[in-house]
Every structure is written in C-alpha cells, then in structure tokens.
Amino acid sequence: MCRILMVHREIEQLSQTYYNKAYQHESFLKVSLQKKEVLAGCCVLVSCRLLNWPITMATILCLINADPTLVGEVYQEMISALKIEAPIVLITDVIETHIQEYKISSLHLPEEFAENSKDLTRCAVALVELAADSWIVTGRKPVPIIMAAVYLAWQSLRPTKQRLKTSLEKFCQIAKVNKYRPAVKRIAEIKEALCKLGKEIPWVREAVTPDNVVQHVEDILQHRYALLRRAMRTHQDALQEGRKAGFDNSLTEETDSVQSSELVEQTPNSSSVKQCEPNEEGAPQPRDGDNNPCTVSELHSGPHERNDVELNWGKRVLFAPPCVIRAKRRRVEQPELQDVTGDEEISDSEIDSYIRTPQEARDFALTQKMFEKS
Amino acid sequence: MDQNNSISPFQGLSSPQGAMTPSMPMFSPIIPYGSGLTPQPVQNTNSLSILEEQQRQQQQQQQQQQAQQFVIQVKKNNFLFSPGLPGTSGQAPQLFHSQTVTGSTTTALPGNTPLYNTPVTPMTPITPATPASESSGIVPQLQNIVSTVNLGCKLDLKTIALRARNAEYNPKRFAAVIMRIREPRTTALIFSSGKMVCTGAKSEEQSRLAARKYARVVQKLGFPAKFLDFKIQNMVGSSDSRNFFHQVFSLGSHYEPELFPGLIYRMIKPRIVLLIFVSGKVVLTGAKVRAEIYEAFENIYPILKGFRKTT
Numbered sequence: 222m223c224r225i226l227m228v229h230r231e232i233e234q235l236s237q238t239y240y241n242k243a244y245q246h247e248s249f250l251k252v253s254l255q256k257k258e259v260l261a262g263c264c265v266l267v268s269c270r271l272l273n274w275p276i277t278m279a280t281i282l283c284l285i286n287a288d289p290t291l292v293g294e295v296y297q298e299m300i301s302a303l304k305i306e307a308p309i310v311l312i313t314d315v316i317e318t319h320i321q322e323y324k325i326s327s328l329h330l331p332e333e334f335a336e337n338s339k340d341l342t343r344c345a346v347a348l349v350e351l352a353a354d355s356w357i358v359t360g361r362k363p364v365p366i367i368m369a370a371v372y373l374a375w376q377s378l379r380p381t382k383q384r385l386k387t388s389l390e391k392f393c394q395i396a397k398v399n400k401y402r403p404a405v406k407r408i409a410e411i412k413e414a415l416c417k418l419g420k421e422i423p424w425v426r427e428a429v430t431p432d433n434v435v436q437h438v439e440d441i442l443q444h445r446y447a448l449l450r451r452a453m454r455t456h457q458d459a460l461q462e463g464r465k466a467g468f469d470n471s472l473t474e475e476t477d478s479v480q481s482s483e484l485v486e487q488t489p490n491s492s493s494v495k496q497c498e499p500n501e502e503g504a505p506q507p508r509d510g511d512n513n514p515c516t517v518s519e520l521h522s523g524p525h526e527r528n529d530v531e532l533n534w535g536k537r538v539l540f541a542p543p544c545v546i547r548a549k550r551r552r553v554e555q556p557e558l559q560d561v562t563g564d565e566e567i568s569d570s571e572i573d574s575y576i577r578t579p580q581e582a583r584d585f586a587l588t589q590k591m592f593e594k595s
Numbered sequence: 596m597d598q599n600n601s602i603s604p605f606q607g608l609s610s611p612q613g614a615m616t617p618s619m620p621m622f623s624p625i626i627p628y629g630s631g632l633t634p635q636p637v638q639n640t641n642s643l644s645i646l647e648e649q650q651r652q653q654q655q656q657q658q659q660q661q662a663q664q665f666v667i668q669v670k671k672n673n674f675l676f677s678p679g680l681p682g683t684s685g686q687a688p689q690l691f692h693s694q695t696v697t698g699s700t701t702t703a704l705p706g707n708t709p710l711y712n713t714p715v716t717p718m719t720p721i722t723p724a725t726p727a728s729e730s731s732g733i734v735p736q737l738q739n740i741v742s743t744v745n746l747g748c749k750l751d752l753k754t755i756a757l758r759a760r761n762a763e764y765n766p767k768r769f770a771a772v773i774m775r776i777r778e779p780r781t782t783a784l785i786f787s788s789g790k791m792v793c794t795g796a797k798s799e800e801q802s803r804l805a806a807r808k809y810a811r812v813v814q815k816l817g818f819p820a821k822f823l824d825f826k827i828q829n830m831v832g833s834s835d836s837r838n839f840f841h842q843v844f845s846l847g848s849h850y851e852p853e854l855f856p857g858l859i860y861r862m863i864k865p866r867i868v869l870l871i872f873v874s875g876k877v878v879l880t881g882a883k884v885r886a887e888i889y890e891a892f893e894n895i896y897p898i899l900k901g902f903r904k905t906t
Contacts, residue, residue, distance in 0.1 A: 277853060278851075278853040278854070279853065293851075293853075293854040296851075296854070297849075297854075300849075309850060309851075356873065359852075359873040360852060360856035360857065360872060360873040361852060361856065362852060362853050363852060363853065364853075542873045542874050544872075544873070544874050545874045545875075561779070561798065561800040561801050561804055562800055562804075563799070563800035563801070563802075563803035563804045563807075564803075564804075565804060567804075567807060567808055567811050571778075571808070572808065572811050572812055572815055573815070574760075575759060575760055575761050575776065575812050576758060576759055576760065576812065576815055576816065577757075577758050577759065577760050581760075582757055582758050585757060586757060
C-alpha cells in the first residue's frame with residue numbers, strides 16, 4: 222500500500238511496526254482476513270498522519286475497497302488499543318494530493334476544458350479557506366468539499382459558456398473521478414457564501430446570484446478579506462436597523478451596545494475579521510472569538526438572549542453553520558409528564574388496554590399459523 | 596499565498612500567546628484554597644500529583660468553612676489547542692477537571708493524566724446559588740434514561756407476545772420481547788430470564804413509573820412478577836451552548852470528520868462522554884445520576900465559551 226501511495230520510507234516502516242503490534246494485540250487476534258486487511262490500511266493511515274503526510278480516509282477506502290463503517294470501526298479500535306493520538310489532517314494540505322487525481326490537464330482534455338493544476342490548486346485552496354470561514358467545512362467530510370471547490374475553481378478559472386453549463390456529474394466524468402453526492406450541496410453552500418461576498422463588490426452593477434457568481438469568483442477570492450469586512454459591516458447595520466424598528470423599549474440599551482460593538486470593532490485589535498488580515502502583522506493575531514463581537518447577539522447575553530433564542534439565532538449572524546440556519550423542528554415535549562414521582566397508582570384500565578382479549582389472542586394465533594403455513 | 600492567515604481557521608487557535616488571553620477576564624482567576632499554588636506549566640507529572648494532593652487536602656478543609664463557589668479556572672495556553680505547535684508532545688492534551696465537592700466525596704484527581712498546565716479547578720456548588728457570571732445559565736435537558744429491573748421470575752416470551760397488544764417478538768432476530776407503552780412513552784426489552792431494560796423516558800421518575808407499568812402488564816399476563824433492583828444505568832442529556840465551533844482543535848479527544856461530524860470528548864471526572872457539534876449543541880451521555888450531566892456541562896461550558904468563534 223505504501224508503494225502505491227508513494228510515501229516516505231519512514232512511513233512505510235512505521236506502519237509496519239504498528240501493524241505488527243496490532244496483529245499481536247488481543248483485540249485483533251481472531252478477526253477475519255478482511256478485517257486484517259482493513260487494519261493494515263488503518264496502520265498506514267495513522268503512520269501518514271503522525272508523520273504529517275496528508276491523506277484522507279477516503280483514499281485508504283479506495284485502496285482497500287472496504288466498507289466505510291468497517292474501516293471506521295477498526296480505526297477507532299486500533300487507535301484505542303495501541304493508544305495512538307494522531308493529529309488531524311488539514312483539509313488544505315490534502316487538496317493538492319487530491320487534485321492530482323483529477324485528470325484535467327491539457328494532456329488529457331481538449332483546450333476548452335483543460336486546466337493547469339497549479340492554478341486549480343491555488344483557486345481551490347482559496348475556495349476551501351473561504352468555505353471554512355463560512356462554517357461549511359467543520360464537521361463535514363472533506364472529500365465532497367474538495368470536489369465542490371475543484372469544480373467551482375475549474376469553472377471560474379475560465380468561465381466560458383461551455384464550462385458553466387457543465388454539471389458536476391459531467392465534470393466528474395471528464396475528470397475521471399467518482400462523484401460524491403454531498404458535493405452538490407456543498408457547491409450550493411459555497412455559492413451562497415460567495416454571493417454574500419459578491420454583493421459587496423463595488424464595481425459590479427447587477428445582482429449577484431448563484432447563477433452568475435462564478436464569473437466573479439476570481440475577484441471575490443482576490444479581495445475576500447476586504448469583502449468580508451464590508452459584508453460584516455453591512456450585516457451589522459442591517460441588524461441595527463431591524464432592531465431599531467422592532468424593539469422600542471430596549472431601544473437605547475441595544476443601540477448603546479451596538480455602538481459599543483462598533484467601537485470595539487474599529488479598534489485595531491478587535492477587527493471583526495481578525496484572522497483575515499490580509500497583510501501579515503508579524504506574529505499571528507489572537508483569533509479568539511471573544512474579541513470579535515461581530516454578531517450583535519453575543520452582546521445581548523442574559524435576558525435578551527433568552528427571549529430571542531426562539532428566533533433562529535443562526536439567522537442573526539452573517540455566516541453560520543448550515544445546520545443552524547436551517548434548524549430542524551424539534552418534537553414538543555409532552556407537558557403532562559412534568560411532575561411524575563414514579564410511585565403513582567397505576568390504573569387497571571390502562572394496563573388492560575395493553576392486553577389482548579381472549580378472542581383477539583385466538584385470532585392472532587390463528588393468523589400466525591396461517592402465515593407460517595404459507 | 597497567505598498561508599499563515601488562511602490556514603488559521605483550520606488550526607483553530609494557532610496563536611501561541613494571546614489565544615485565550617482576551618477571554619481570561621471572564622473566568623474568575625481564583626484558586627480558592629489559599630494554598631499558595633500558582634498556576635505554572637507542569638514539567639512532569641510527579642510534581643503535579645504532589646500539587647494535586649496538597650490541593651485536595653486544602654480543599655477538604657475549606658469545604659466546611661466557605662460557601663461553595665463555582666469557579667473554573669482554565670489556564671489557556673497554546674498547547675491546549677494547536678496540534679501543530681512545537682513544544683507539545685504531539686498528544687492532544689487532557690482537560691483536567693472537576694473535583695466534585697459534594698458531601699464526603701473526595702476529589703480524586705486523576706494523578707496519572709498527562710497534564711500540560713494548571714489543573715482546572717471547578718467546584719460544583721452544593722446549593723445551586725452560583726453567581727450568574729460564573730455559571731452557564733443553561734440547563735441540559737435529559738433526553739433518554741435507560742434503566743434495568745429484575746422481575747424475579749422466568750418468563751415465557753411466546754405467551755407474552757401472544758397475549759399482549761403492545762409486544763413484538765422475533766426470536767430469530769433478537770431474544771427478547773419488545774414492549775411499548777404510551778405513557779410515559781417508553782420501550783422495554785423483556786428477557787426470558789425475567790430481567791427487563793426500559794428506555795426512552797425523559798426523567799428518572801418517569802423511567803421508574805414506566806418500568807412499574809411494564810411489570811404490571813407482565814403480572815396481569817399471569818406471571819408472578821416482582822419489582823426488584825430497579826437501577827438507572829445511563830442518562831443522556833443534550834444542551835445548546837450557543838456558540839459555533841471550528842472543531843479542528845482537539846481537547847484530548849477524537850474528531851474525525853470523515854467518520855462522525857461531532858467531536859467526541861471523554862471527560863474523566865465525572866465520567867461522561869460529550870459529543871460536541873459545530874452548531875454548539877452538546878450531547879452528554881454515560882451518567883448514572885442527573886448531577887453528573889449538569890456537572891459535566893458546567894465543566895465544559897467555559898471551555899467551549901473560550902472556543903467560540905465567529906466569522
């Protein structure tokens with residue numbers, strides 16, 4: 222496996238050591254051959270991670286051609302058995318290796334579709350970073366995100382009519398990769414985030430919609446930090462307007478806090494886009510969210526927050542994880558069961574309702590017999 | 596390419612010094628022991644276990660004297676959160692937690708955990724009268740209680756399945772009768788040995804009531820069922836910390852986005868497993884008593900608050 226992946230010798234050796242250890246370990250002594258193969262794959266994965274070789278589980282899955290749940294299970298077992306703590310793989314590191322799988326260079330494709338892999342990588346990485354800032358990456362499988370980023374990057378590098386008309390499926394066909402279903406959703410999410418930024422481009426006159434945003438992607442990516450700042454400001458202003466219109470009572474209180482938030486925002490140390498300062502400011506700035514009160518909601522901790530919490534609080538922020546924006550409705554708790562002591566009387570009638578009458582029981586038995594016979 | 600800046604979201608808090616400093620004021624930086632212990636980076640675990648011992652003794656003395664305050668001090672240094680920083684041992688750090696201060700339970704500090712810095716020293720209040728600024732103000736909701744009870748007699752599952760309306764029995768698939776009642780809305784697994792598992796209740800009392808109802812049904816079906824050794828085996832709670840999290844950071848836990856979208860954090864004391872999701876929702880499981888769930892949430896909340904990120 223290591224040969225196929227073309228990894229360093231050390232990784233190969235490390236994975237062999239782990240495999241030997243795991244093989245002898247009691248939890249893996251009497252497992253099936255398939256599980257042992259999966260175990261080998263997991264050892265390679267762990268060794269790559271420990272030695273900073275970017276690789277995803279999906280790659281291992283492809284190599285050993287196994288069920289993802291089984292691989293996951295074996296991986297977790299192995300980690301706890303051998304007490305390894307593997308660092309997490311950064312998605313941006315993985316992009317480059319993944320892009321090499323996509324056969325989109327001019328060797329493989331005609332001019333209109335071909336793309337230089339370096340440009341593609343650069344653009345895709347920027348898109349993934351943007352996605353990460355917009356909460357699209359956290360908690361999701363990385364490979365569909367990469368696929369969505371590569372697809373959009375490919376479209377945006379030369380936004381001809383033909384490319385724009387190519388669907389994800391067709392793209393995967395020409396690049397000779399397997400399509401991942403979640404990638405379609407990720408594309409929509411990334412496009413949405415791009416639109417939010419695209420709206421702030423000063424020189425674009427028409428409305429930026431998911432359909433035409435691809436043409437502006439290059440511009441958006443180039444100036445994304447500035448656009449992000451602008452979008453934040455616009456959003457805050459919009460919220461402020463909304464609150465002024467909505468809440469008369471707590472008007473002064475809220476505008477005060479909003480003003481204070483703006484003041485805070487303007488001081489250099491607490492720019493709302495702290496981590497996105499385009500020019501390096503020497504040592505990395507603290508990226509802690511506490512000095513970024515760019516969501517007005519955070520200032521209203523306590524009673525106000527309580528009241529507003531029923532409104533989807535994800536909608537009050539410019540960027541939020543999609544699961545918060547489109548929150549599912551929860552089933553309402555039955556109120557009758559609040560004050561149960563556990564020792565109440567149980568009524569006979571209730572219990573009788575759970576027991577069949579003799580006639581019912583006979584019918585049931587008869588039906589069962591009939592089923593068994595047929 | 597702005598590698599440093601752009602990578603930052605993935606590395607969570609990659610800034611060494613200042614990462615958590617702005618948030619420090621929100622936690623009362625008190626070690627209420629007067630023990631003279633000052634937080635310092637731990638060089639080896641031996642010296643730490645001595646510190647722990649001292650702390651514990653001091654604490655037991657203080658217990659009787661002072662009102663309990665709920666204080667969590669988390670010394671947030673770089674190594675807690677950046678996997679890539681030099682100087683860390685490459686291990687994801689273990690969050691060191693709570694010392695339960697209830698009555699006579701001693702605070703068994705896990706002496707062997709590899710610690711990188713000052714222990715977190717929360718003290719759970721005996722009376723829940725905590726200053727608002729120090730407690731989260733959010734109460735986790737119990738979602739599921741699993742309990743077991745012994746009916747004390749052998750049961751004929753076929754008869755039960757035949758004569759009870761709310762029962763299903765498929766011996767080829769599973770060797771127990773699955774029975775359900777409407778109120779409280781629960782499910783029970785009834786085994787031929789007479790043991791029963793009751794799941795789905797939202798409180799301990801409801802679970803007990805439900806188990807009694809199942810026992811009564813079995814009684815009515817003609818078996819000499821009793822109600823022995825009722826015990827709550829597991830409690831699951833959920834809560835919303837109302838922050839968003841980039842989950843690249845590792846709190847001495849597992850985060851594998853390819854396998855599961857949440858971060859799995861195994862707290863040592865209390866022994867609770869928390870699933871933390873990007874939306875800020877937290878699922879807590881593994882508790883035997885309700886207080887453990889509350890305690891675990893109060894332990895994790897300040898840390899999660901510190902991790903709060905906005906775009």
